Amino acid sequence: MEDSQTPGVNPIPVQQEPQTLQFEFRGNGWEFFKIWIVNTVLTVITLGIFSAWAKVRTKRYLYGNSYLGGQNFEYLADPIKILKGRLIVGGFFVLYLFSGYVHFALPIIFLLILVGLTPFIIVKSIAFNLAYTSHRNIRFRFEKDYPEAYKRYFLWVFIMVITIYIGFPAALRRFYDYLFNRVKYGDTKFTFKNTESLYPIYIGAFFLNIAIVVGLGLIAGALYFVVSMLSATIAVTGAAGFIAVGYFAFIIAAYGASFYVYAVIRTWTFEYFARQLFIDDIRLESHLVASELGMLNFTNFLLILFTVGLGTPWAIIRFRRYTLEKLSLVLPSKEKLDQFVSSQSKSESAEGDAAADIFDVDFDFGF
Amino acid sequence: MTYEWKAEYFAKGSSKATPCTIRVLGDQVFVEVDGQTHRFPLGEVEVSDRLGNIPRKVRLPDDSMVKIEDHPDIDELFGTSELNVFIHWLESHRYAVIIALASLISFSYLFYFEFLPCSAKMIASVTPQNVKEQLDKSVINSLETLKLIEPEREALIERDDYKEFIEQQLEKYPELHLKFEVIKGEEIGPNAFAIAGGTVMVTEKLIEKVGSHVYVKAILLHEIGHIYHNHVLQNIIQRMGISLFLFAVIGADDITAVPMLVMSSAYSRDLEREADHFAADALIGYDLEPSLLAKALEELTEDQPESSDTEKQFDSFTSTHPLTEERSEYLRNYQSSRISKSDQSRQDDDDDQTLKEEVEP
Numbered sequence: 087m088e089d090s091q092t093p094g095v096n097p098i099p100v101q102q103e104p105q106t107l108q109f110e111f112r113g114n115g116w117e118f119f120k121i122w123i124v125n126t127v128l129t130v131i132t133l134g135i136f137s138a139w140a141k142v143r144t145k146r147y148l149y150g151n152s153y154l155g156g157q158n159f160e161y162l163a164d165p166i167k168i169l170k171g172r173l174i175v176g177g178f179f180v181l182y183l184f185s186g187y188v189h190f191a192l193p194i195i196f197l198l199i200l201v202g203l204t205p206f207i208i209v210k211s212i213a214f215n216l217a218y219t220s221h222r223n224i225r226f227r228f229e230k231d232y233p234e235a236y237k238r239y240f241l242w243v244f245i246m247v248i249t250i251y252i253g254f255p256a257a258l259r260r261f262y263d264y265l266f267n268r269v270k271y272g273d274t275k276f277t278f279k280n281t282e283s284l285y286p287i288y289i290g291a292f293f294l295n296i297a298i299v300v301g302l303g304l305i306a307g308a309l310y311f312v313v314s315m316l317s318a319t320i321a322v323t324g325a326a327g328f329i330a331v332g333y334f335a336f337i338i339a340a341y342g343a344s345f346y347v348y349a350v351i352r353t354w355t356f357e358y359f360a361r362q363l364f365i366d367d368i369r370l371e372s373h374l375v376a377s378e379l380g381m382l383n384f385t386n387f388l389l390i391l392f393t394v395g396l397g398t399p400w401a402i403i404r405f406r407r408y409t410l411e412k413l414s415l416v417l418p419s420k421e422k423l424d425q426f427v428s429s430q431s432k433s434e435s436a437e438g439d440a441a442a443d444i445f446d447v448d449f450d451f452g453f
Numbered sequence: 454m455t456y457e458w459k460a461e462y463f464a465k466g467s468s469k470a471t472p473c474t475i476r477v478l479g480d481q482v483f484v485e486v487d488g489q490t491h492r493f494p495l496g497e498v499e500v501s502d503r504l505g506n507i508p509r510k511v512r513l514p515d516d517s518m519v520k521i522e523d524h525p526d527i528d529e530l531f532g533t534s535e536l537n538v539f540i541h542w543l544e545s546h547r548y549a550v551i552i553a554l555a556s557l558i559s560f561s562y563l564f565y566f567e568f569l570p571c572s573a574k575m576i577a578s579v580t581p582q583n584v585k586e587q588l589d590k591s592v593i594n595s596l597e598t599l600k601l602i603e604p605e606r607e608a609l610i611e612r613d614d615y616k617e618f619i620e621q622q623l624e625k626y627p628e629l630h631l632k633f634e635v636i637k638g639e640e641i642g643p644n645a646f647a648i649a650g651g652t653v654m655v656t657e658k659l660i661e662k663v664g665s666h667v668y669v670k671a672i673l674l675h676e677i678g679h680i681y682h683n684h685v686l687q688n689i690i691q692r693m694g695i696s697l698f699l700f701a702v703i704g705a706d707d708i709t710a711v712p713m714l715v716m717s718s719a720y721s722r723d724l725e726r727e728a729d730h731f732a733a734d735a736l737i738g739y740d741l742e743p744s745l746l747a748k749a750l751e752e753l754t755e756d757q758p759e760s761s762d763t764e765k766q767f768d769s770f771t772s773t774h775p776l777t778e779e780r781s782e783y784l785r786n787y788q789s790s791r792i793s794k795s796d797q798s799r800q801d802d803d804d805d806q807t808l809k810e811e812v813e814p
Contacts, residue, residue, distance in 0.1 A: 117505050120550045124543045127553040130560060143504060143540075150507030157470060157520070158508060160501070187587060222470065223463035223518040272468065396554075426468035 106371065107423075108414040111407040112158075113151035115400040121147055122399040138169035148402070152410055154221065155423050162225075163218040205239040206232065216269060224272040224428045231268065238264055255284035266363055272428030277364040287354040291347055298343040306336045342384050349380035356413070368422065373412040382408050455526045462486040465516040475511065475519050477530045482511075484519060491515075495531070502537040503528060505544075564698060570720070573690035577683035582630060582650065585686065589650035601640045602654065609633035609655065614666045622677060629680050633673065635660070643753055647676040649685040659753065667741075668749035671732060675746060678731025684724045691720050726783070733784055747781030 125140035142165045149159040178196070185192035209230050216226040242257035259280070266278035356372035363370055386401035417423065462473035462484060473486035480495045497514040509527050511519040521527065528538050543549045596602045610619045610633060619633055630651035643659035653676040660669055679685065733743030 113505075120544045121505060123550055123553045123557065124540065127557050127560075128540075130557070146502075147505050147507065150504065160510065186591070187584065222468035224466070224468045272466070424467075424469035428466040430466075 105417045105420050105422075106414050107155050107417060109410045110153040111151055111403075111410045112153060113148065113403050113406060115403045118147060118403050119399040135169065138165040138172060141165070141168060148406055149219065152406070154415065157222050157423075160220040161218060162220055163214070205235040208239070209235045212265065221271070222423070222426070224426050225430075227270040227272075227430070229268040229270065231264075234264065255288045259284045262362075271365060272426045273430075274366050274426055277366075279362045279364070282358060282362060284355075284358065287351060287358065290354070291351045294350060295343075295347045298347070299340065302336060302339050302343065342380070345384040345387070346376065346380035349374075349378075349383060350376040352376075353379060366422075367418050369416050371414045371416055373414070374409070375412075379408065455524060456530060458521045458524065460511075460519045460521045463518045463520070470520075473519060475521060482513075484513065484517075491517075498531065500527060500531040500533055502533060503541045561698075565695075569691055569694045569698075570687070570723070573687045573694065574683070576690055577686035580683075580686055586630075586650040588686070589648045589652060592648050593652075601638070602636045603638050606634040606636060606654075609635050615670070618670055618673075622673075626677070626681065629677070631677065631680065645672050645676055647679040647685065649680075649683075651680050653677065653680070663749055663752040667745065668752055671736060671741075671746040671749045672753075674732035674735045675728045677735075678728030679724070681731055682724070682727055684728065688721065688724060725780075729780060729784060743784045744781060747784045750780060 121143060125136070125143060128136040129140050142161065142163055145161040145163075149161040152159045178200075182193055182196040185196060209228075209232060213228040213230055216228045219226045238260050242253065242260055245253040246257050262284075263278055263280045266276050267280075269276040353372070353374040353376040356370075356374050360370045360372045382404060386404060389397040389401050456478065457474060457476040460473050460475045461470040463470060471486055473484055476483040476485070477495065482493045482495055482498050484491045484493070491513070493513050493515075499512040501510040501512075503509065503523065506523050509521045509523055511521060511531070513519065527533075543553070593602070597604050609615050612635075615633070619631075623631055632652045634652060634654050636654055636656045638656075639658060641656060643656060643662040645653065645655040645659055647653045653673060655669065655673065655676075659672070663669055663672070729746060732746050736743050736745055
C-alpha cells in the first residue's frame with residue numbers, strides 16, 4: 087500500500103488476492119485423555135467441587151488447540167465463578183425438589199420463575215462465554231438486549247407451540263438474527279444478513295429422513311421375504327440366525343441414518359452461515375460433508391458405548407478436529423487479521439459482567 | 454535454565470502479532486519489541502496455567518500480551534500456582550494416569566454395585582411413612598390425569614376370594630400400611646404394581662388372564678415384597694445417584710441417556726429378584742411351591758409372541774424384569790435350597806391353609 091501514499095500519483099488501490107485461511111486443530115487424543123481422566127478422578131474424589139476446574143481445563147485445552155492463522159483461541163473464565171454458579175443452580179434445584187412437601191404449589195412457582203428467567207439466562211450465558219473467549223489478545227463480546235430477547239423468546243415459543251413446532255425453523259432464524267448481529271470481536275461487529283429462510287434445510291431433512299426409513303423398511307421387508315421363502319427349503323435354524331442378524335442390521339442402519347440426517351442438517355446450516363454471516367468483509371467457508379460427519383458421529387457413539395465412556399476424550403478430539411478443519415475464513419488480504427482492535431480494557435469486558443457468571447450454561451455452536 | 458524466549462507480542466487492544474524477546478531477570482520481566490524494551494515487575498505479570506502443549510500467555514500489567522511456546526522452565530521462572538503444577542504433573546505422567554484410570558474403574562464398580570444400592574436402601578428404610586404417602590399421592594394423581602387408572606377404585610378386600618388372604622397380610626405386616634385396589638380400565642393391560650406407601654394395584658385384566666386366584670395371590674405377594682423392601686423409593690434414589698454420577702463423569706452430554714438406561718435396568722432386575730424371593734418365602738410359608746409364582750408369570754405372558762434367541766439375549770440386557778424362564782429356574786432352585794427352612798416355618802403358620810386348598814382343584 088506504500089505506493090498509493092506517494093504524493094502526486096493517482097492512488098491506485100492494490101488489488102490483493104483474497105486469502106483463504108483454514109482453521110486448524112492441534113489437539114491430541116492421548117494428551118486429552120490424560121487431562122480428562124485426571125479431571126474425572128479429581129471431580130469424583132472432591133464430590134464434584136473440582137468439576138468447575140475440570141470444565142475450564144477442558145475448554146482451555148480445546149480452545150487453546152484451535153488455531154487460525156497460526157494463533158490459538160483462549161478460554162479465560164475463572165473456575166471459582168463457575169463453581170459459585172453451579173452451587174446456586176444446584177441449590178435452586180434442591181429447593182424445587184423438596185418444596186412440594188411444604189406446599190404443593192411451590193414447585194409450580196419455582197418452575198414459573200425459571201420460565202420467566204429463561205431468556206435472561208440464555209442471554210447472560212452467551213455473553214459470559216463470549217466475554218471469556220479470546221483470539222490474538224482480543225476478546226469477543228455480546229451486546230445484550232433484554233427487552234428484545236424477552237419479546238422474541240416468548241413470541242416464538244408461543245408460535246412454535248401453537249403450530250406444533252412447524253414454526254421451529256422460523257424461530258431459529260430469529261434466534262440466529264438476534265445472536266449473530268450482537269456479537270463483536272473486539273470493536274468489529276458480526277453481520278448476519280438474515281435474507282434466507284431456514285425452511286429448505288428442515289423440510290429437506292424431514293423428507294430425507296422419511297425416504298431413508300421407508301427405503302430401509304423396504305429392503306428389510308424384501309430380505310425377510312426372500313429368507314422366509316428360502317427357509318422352506320434350507321435348514322430352518324440357519325434362517326432364524328439370518329433373520330436375527332438382519333433384524334440387528336436394520337436397527338443399526340436405522341440408527342446410523344439418524345446420525346446422517348443430523349449431519350445433513352448441520353452441513354446445510356453451516357453452508358447457510360457461509361452465505362449469511364460476515365465479520366466486516368471476512369466471510370466463512372464450510373467444507374463439511376454430511377456423509378463424513380454422520381459416519382464420524384456414529385463411530386464416536388460406538389466408541390463411547392463400547393469403552394463404557396472411556397473413549398469420550400478421543401471422540402471429542404475427533405469431532406473437534408473434523409468440524410474445525412472443514413471451516414475456513416476468506417479474507418480480503420493476509421494483513422486483515424492483524425487489523426482488529428479493541429478499545430475495551432480487559433477488566434471492563436469480563437469482570438464488569440460478574441452477574442453473568444452465575445448462569446454458566448453452555449451454548450456450543452461448534453465454532 | 455532458559456530465562457529468555459523468542460515470542461510474539463500483542464499490544465493492548467491490537468490483534469497484530471509482533472516478534473519479540475521476553476526475558477526474566479531477578480524480579481523484573483523485560484519485553485523487547487521493535488527495538489524498544491518494556492520493563493515490568495514480575496509480581497504484576499500473570500502467566501496462563503500449563504495445560505497440554507498449548508502456548509503460554511504472559512499478560513502484562515498494561516493489558517498487552519506475550520505468547521510463548523510452552524516450556525517446562527516457565528513455571529519456575531514466573532512462579533505459577535503449585536496446585537496447577539501438581540495437576541499438570543498428574544496429567545503428563547503415564548503412571549499417574551494409569552493409577553487414575555484404575556481408581557476410576559474400581560471406584561465406579563464399588564459405587565455402582567455396593568455404595569449406591571446400600572445407601573439407597575438405608576435412606577429408603579428411614580424415610581417416614583408420610584413422605585412415602587405424599588409420593589404416592591403424586592404418583593396416583595399423575596396416573597389418574599393420564600387416564601391410566603380410574604379415580605374410583607374397588608378395594609380388593611371386598612371380594613370374597615381375597616378377603617381372608619388380605620386380612621392375613623394386614624395382620625402380618627401392620628407396619629406396611631398395605632392397601633389393595635383393583636383397576637377396571639384396560640389402559641395398562643394385565644398388570645400389577647406397588648407404590649411406595651403400601652398400595653398394591655392390580656388390573657381386572659390380570660385377574661382374568663391368570664385365571665386362578667392362587668396365581669393372583671402369588672403375584673400380590675411379589676408386590677408386597679416390593680413394599681416390604683422399600684423398592685420404589687430405593688429405585689428412585691438409585692436412579693438419581695446414577696444420573697448424578699454420570700453427569701459428574703461424562704459431563705452434561707446427551708450421550709448419558711443410553712448408559713443410564715442400561716445401568717438402571719440392571720438395578721430393577723435385582724429388585725424384582727428380591728421381591729421374587731420374598732414371595733417365594735411367603736409361598737413356602739403357605740406350604741406351596743415357590744415355582745407357583747413362575748407359573749403365574751408364565752400364564753401372564755402366555756399369549757405373547759415367541760421371540761427369537763437373539764431377541765432374548767438383547768432383552769436380558771435391557772429389560773427391567775428378569776426373563777420369565779430365568780425366573781422360573783431360580784425360583785425352582787430357590788425352593789430346593791430352602792426346603793429345610795420351610796420345615797421350620799411350617800409350624801408357625803398354622804392358619805395359612807387358605808391358599809393350599811385352592812391349588813388343587
